[in-house]
Amino acid sequence: MSAHPSSSLKLYFGIWITLLACTGLTVWAASLDLGRFNAAVALTIATFKAILVALFFMHLKGASEKLSKLVVVASLFFLLILLALSMSDYATRTWT
Numbered sequence: 740m741s742a743h744p745s746s747s748l749k750l751y752f753g754i755w756i757t758l759l760a761c762t763g764l765t766v767w768a769a770s771l772d773l774g775r776f777n778a779a780v781a782l783t784i785a786t787f788k789a790i791l792v793a794l795f796f797m798h799l800k801g802a803s804e805k806l807s808k809l810v811v812v813a814s815l816f817f818l819l820i821l822l823a824l825s826m827s828d829y830a831t832r833t834w835t
Contacts, residue, residue: 750795764784768784
């Protein structure tokens with residue numbers, strides 16, 4: 740017996756098509772001049788794509804609550820490391 744609930748092939752192709760459409764949306768949005776909102780739009784689309792991948796391709800949608808909490812905590816931990824290292828680099832640069 741399988742440990743994970745089976746998902747249909749149609750669902751996976753639907754998610755794949757959605758990811759391709761979001762990639763196209765990212766490319767299109769990059770060609771627009773949104774001023775200071777360019778990064779925000781790109782990160783919003785990337786976050787949506789990451790959530791889709793995590794939920795369906797990494798099978799977190801049907802996972803236990805403890806595993807989901809572990810993934811969230813680990814993600815936030817590594818995000819904080821990334822931000823701390825980036826900010827320390829930014830703070831120690833000499834601007835001419």
